[in-house]
Amino acid sequence: MRKASIATVLVLVSSNAIAHDDLMKTAKQIFKPIPYAIPTLNDNPMTTEKVELGKMLFFDPRLSASGIISCNTCHNLGTGGVDAGPTSVGHGWQRGARRAPTVYNSVFNVAQFWDGRAPDLKAQAKGPVQASAEMNATADHVTSTLNSMEDYVGKFKRAFPRDTPPVTFDNFAKALEAFEATLTTPAAPFDQYLNGDGNALDDQQKAGLQLFMDKGCASCHNGINIGGQDFVPFGVMERPNIKLRPAADQGRFAVTKASSDQYVFRVAPLRNVALRAPYFHSGQVWTLQEAVGIMSEVQLGAKLSERENNDIVAFLYSLSGRLPKIEYPILPTRTKETPPPSLDR
Amino acid sequence: MRKASIATVLVLVSSNAIAHDDLMKTAKQIFKPIPYAIPTLNDNPMTTEKVELGKMLFFDPRLSASGIISCNTCHNLGTGGVDAGPTSVGHGWQRGARRAPTVYNSVFNVAQFWDGRAPDLKAQAKGPVQASAEMNATADHVTSTLNSMEDYVGKFKRAFPRDTPPVTFDNFAKALEAFEATLTTPAAPFDQYLNGDGNALDDQQKAGLQLFMDKGCASCHNGINIGGQDFVPFGVMERPNIKLRPAADQGRFAVTKASSDQYVFRVAPLRNVALRAPYFHSGQVWTLQEAVGIMSEVQLGAKLSERENNDIVAFLYSLSGRLPKIEYPILPTRTKETPPPSLDR
Numbered sequence: 001m002r003k004a005s006i007a008t009v010l011v012l013v014s015s016n017a018i019a020h021d022d023l024m025k026t027a028k029q030i031f032k033p034i035p036y037a038i039p040t041l042n043d044n045p046m047t048t049e050k051v052e053l054g055k056m057l058f059f060d061p062r063l064s065a066s067g068i069i070s071c072n073t074c075h076n077l078g079t080g081g082v083d084a085g086p087t088s089v090g091h092g093w094q095r096g097a098r099r100a101p102t103v104y105n106s107v108f109n110v111a112q113f114w115d116g117r118a119p120d121l122k123a124q125a126k127g128p129v130q131a132s133a134e135m136n137a138t139a140d141h142v143t144s145t146l147n148s149m150e151d152y153v154g155k156f157k158r159a160f161p162r163d164t165p166p167v168t169f170d171n172f173a174k175a176l177e178a179f180e181a182t183l184t185t186p187a188a189p190f191d192q193y194l195n196g197d198g199n200a201l202d203d204q205q206k207a208g209l210q211l212f213m214d215k216g217c218a219s220c221h222n223g224i225n226i227g228g229q230d231f232v233p234f235g236v237m238e239r240p241n242i243k244l245r246p247a248a249d250q251g252r253f254a255v256t257k258a259s260s261d262q263y264v265f266r267v268a269p270l271r272n273v274a275l276r277a278p279y280f281h282s283g284q285v286w287t288l289q290e291a292v293g294i295m296s297e298v299q300l301g302a303k304l305s306e307r308e309n310n311d312i313v314a315f316l317y318s319l320s321g322r323l324p325k326i327e328y329p330i331l332p333t334r335t336k337e338t339p340p341p342s343l344d345r
Numbered sequence: 346m347r348k349a350s351i352a353t354v355l356v357l358v359s360s361n362a363i364a365h366d367d368l369m370k371t372a373k374q375i376f377k378p379i380p381y382a383i384p385t386l387n388d389n390p391m392t393t394e395k396v397e398l399g400k401m402l403f404f405d406p407r408l409s410a411s412g413i414i415s416c417n418t419c420h421n422l423g424t425g426g427v428d429a430g431p432t433s434v435g436h437g438w439q440r441g442a443r444r445a446p447t448v449y450n451s452v453f454n455v456a457q458f459w460d461g462r463a464p465d466l467k468a469q470a471k472g473p474v475q476a477s478a479e480m481n482a483t484a485d486h487v488t489s490t491l492n493s494m495e496d497y498v499g500k501f502k503r504a505f506p507r508d509t510p511p512v513t514f515d516n517f518a519k520a521l522e523a524f525e526a527t528l529t530t531p532a533a534p535f536d537q538y539l540n541g542d543g544n545a546l547d548d549q550q551k552a553g554l555q556l557f558m559d560k561g562c563a564s565c566h567n568g569i570n571i572g573g574q575d576f577v578p579f580g581v582m583e584r585p586n587i588k589l590r591p592a593a594d595q596g597r598f599a600v601t602k603a604s605s606d607q608y609v610f611r612v613a614p615l616r617n618v619a620l621r622a623p624y625f626h627s628g629q630v631w632t633l634q635e636a637v638g639i640m641s642e643v644q645l646g647a648k649l650s651e652r653e654n655n656d657i658v659a660f661l662y663s664l665s666g667r668l669p670k671i672e673y674p675i676l677p678t679r680t681k682e683t684p685p686p687s688l689d690r
Contacts, residue, residue: 045347060423060425060427061421061424061428061429062424066429066434067428067429067430068418068428068429068434073413076406077673077675078404078405078673078674078675078676079406079407079676079678079679080678081405083412084406084407084412084413084679084686085410085412085686086685086686089411089413089688093437093688095688151664191520275678275683277679286681286685287681295384323675325672326588326672326673327671327672327673328422328423328669328671328672328673329423330422330423330668331424333424333425333426333619333620334429334622336622336631336632340431340631341429341430341431343438343440344432
């Protein structure tokens with residue numbers, strides 16, 4: 001009797017080990033760990049000078065018309081690369097239509113913005129700074145502000161040594177892209193798991209990973225960013241509640257004008273998702289439990305049990321990686337040539 | 346002839362050296378260098394845990410009602426501890442009545458705010474967070490927000506190990522005070538000069554220092570902070586332009602109700618003043634040249650020559666010290682108990 005029990009246990013352990021080997025093997029085919037090395041950029045070589053300059057620009061509120069809104073206001077590096085939500089507040093206390101997407105790991109996305117209208121981060125960087133409901137500046141305000149401070153001009157020269165003049169709106173965007181590309185968060189438990197450490201996830205997280213693949217979540221949420229690669233309608237199986245999917249925002253349709261793109265959005269990247277409530281482009285859902293339940297219903301037509309939901313949420317917590325250490329930049333001092341702030345709408 | 350010239354030069358050099366010794370000696374009686382050591386606080390012992398907690402609170406916008414305004418929004422550590430001005434923008438895009446005072450070296454001031462209505466930094470810390478035109482929160486919003494995040498509660502426990510409960514509005518203010526007390530900027534050229542390095546100021550700066558004392562500026566702007574110690578009417582000799590001294594803001598009169606306190610303000614501390622345009626409580630003057638000219642006229646009844654003005658400005662540039670390196674804090678993650686942001690006015 002005792003022997004038989006031991007034998008049974010051994011068989012179970014063994015098959016469990018095989019199952020776990022299979023799980024890891026399958027996961028490795030679908031997902032990729034975040035590399036430890038900073039990614040390189042097409043047509044925008046990264047140098048220390050450019051990255052440091054980009055960091056200053058990222059934190060400089062004087063690039064907004066009002067002088068109080070910086071990139072970091074909505075993409076706050078202290079709170080998962082997003083703001084408090086639901087959607088962002090900008091110039092004139094205007095409420096934007098969509099939740100701020102995170103800047104962390106955004107370099108791994110196929111395109112930028114919820115509707116993917118910018119092909120890369122340097123194209124993205126030109127958007128919010130000029131949007132009237134966000135930073136409400138102009139390209140001219142940006143370059144005039146930067147050119148008014150010698151220290152900035154010197155830093156542009158060193159970051160873009162071949163360009164005359166060095167301070168341009170394009171180079172502003174390139175420096176921001178270079179900094180943002182360094183904002184990757186490797187070494188999450190799930191990365192350690194994908195790199196072969198079977199103990200990096202606990203049993204509930206492994207069950208959640210299995211469900212995440214079995215239920216179909218991983219058919220969209222995959223790759224390095226566990227999303228961020230494809231464009232998919234929000235509401236494949238069921239129409240989401242109008243609060244979550246307001247009729248006024250038809251997603252990618254505004255970019256392509258193709259009726260097939262109505263309510264189509266870039267698949268949300270799920271890296272560090274546990275840090276980033278509220279969820280969805282409308283920012284109306286405040287817990288991961290609720291977000292997972294909604295996604296399984298409207299995208300997959302599946303009703304998860306409470307346990308399945310909790311397991312998937314436990315897995316999503318394993319996507320929280322190591323955030324880079326950022327020294328808060330001391331910015332160049334304004335001069336009498338620096339355009340004064342304007343609060344006008 | 347040649348010998349005589351050399352002798353003359355020697356006499357001049359020698360009397361120059363004596364004059365410079367006198368200048369340094371006089372300056373040491375009037376001003377004090379910023380100590381390299383972080384100051385200690387009455388009834389609020391500074392610990393690493395408390396300072397680190399205070400830094401998180403300083404940068405956390407979720408302590409405001411809207412979720413987008415932190416202490417750092419108006420006291421931006423990247424821009425001299427102030428915002429872009431002229432006066433601060435707060436909740437609901439409201440424009441405050443006064444320029445944000447710098448948080449750098451504020452620990453050395455005799456009292457806080459332009460009118461000195463807070464005796465210390467922990468009293469000050471409770472003001473803007475509750476002001477409807479600034480962060481528009483309540484003490485309850487602050488403690489509810491902090492209590493909703495375990496990570497914050499743990500940090501309060503370690504910062505205030507004897508207090509039950511650890512998270513209180515008082516302790517929030519004490520942690521902020523502890524962090525802010527670390528924001529000192531030693532080693533400015535003028536500090537090096539006061540510490541005995543005669544070469545730390547150039548000749549123009551020495552001439553400016555001499556004028557700063559001879560003309561009477563130093564009778565108010567003295568001590569460690571080159572100001573920040575006394576309460577003096579703005580407009581001793583002449584009434585300032587109404588744009589600079591709007592009738593609606595009678596300064597310390599609002600605190601004491603004494604008619605002798607009409608238009609009385611705390612003497613502006615001049616440390617790092619070159620980093621902090623625009624100037625005055627109304628924030629209407631964008632260059633140091635203009636500010637120095639106005640002050641000499643309305644406070645001292647003196648009309649400076651252009652050269653005198655430039656020399657004093659050169660001296661003021663020697664007050665820019667070494668800003669502390671700040672690692673941008675990663676903040677605790679919100680939970681479903683965290684109060685959601687509210688933009689309502």
